[in-house]
Amino acid sequence: MTSAGSTGWNVVQLADIPATPWRNGGGVTRELAMWPDAGDWAWRMSVADVDKSGPFSKFDGIDRWFTVLEGAGVQLDVAGVLHRVTAGDAPLFFDGAADTGCELIDGKTRDFNLMVRRGSQPSKMVRVEGRHSETLNAMKTIAVYAHHSPARVLFDEEVLQLAHATLAWRMVTGSAAVGIAAQGALWMEIPA
Incomplete structure (x- = not known):
């Protein structure tokens, strides 16, 4: 549930957002916010619980930020380039349209994703x-x-x-x- 106060902030608690299972059975996503709406968003923020290794969905025309919040981390293969991402690492920026595979390093992870429709200025x-x-x-x-x-x-x-x-x-x-x-x-x- 999103609440907007008189301060201009929109506030969303993870516990209030239902989990949506992935079609491939590899985990669940909680969509925290998207703007302007779910049907045609310019940006989207979500938390994902990744239960098993597998491919990421492709998002053409989208810049993607990914970071590990909990767990040992993942190794992402983004268009043939390997990236080890752990909870202590800086967020990884990559093309959402790239073929991306995810290997869990040592068990489940909780990750944060920011997806932004590509524009002239970077996110x-x-x-x-x-x-x-x-x-x-x-x-x-x-x-x-x-x-x-x-x-x-x-x-x-x-x-x-x-x-x-x-x-x-x-x-x-x-x-x-x-x-x-x-x-x-x-x-x-x-x-x-």
């Missing part, structure tokens, strides 16, 4: 372990996912407290200063 995803700050000067969507701990988000003078396993996102139409404090969170920027 961004970074891990926050401690403090992170950004000065924004363009129209965009920003998001924070608190995955390993609660997070404190400062947006100009406004403070948002996020519980563990919670996503907050909002549109930014002008300049703003953002600060995040968390032991485990993701910061994302999506151009308008």
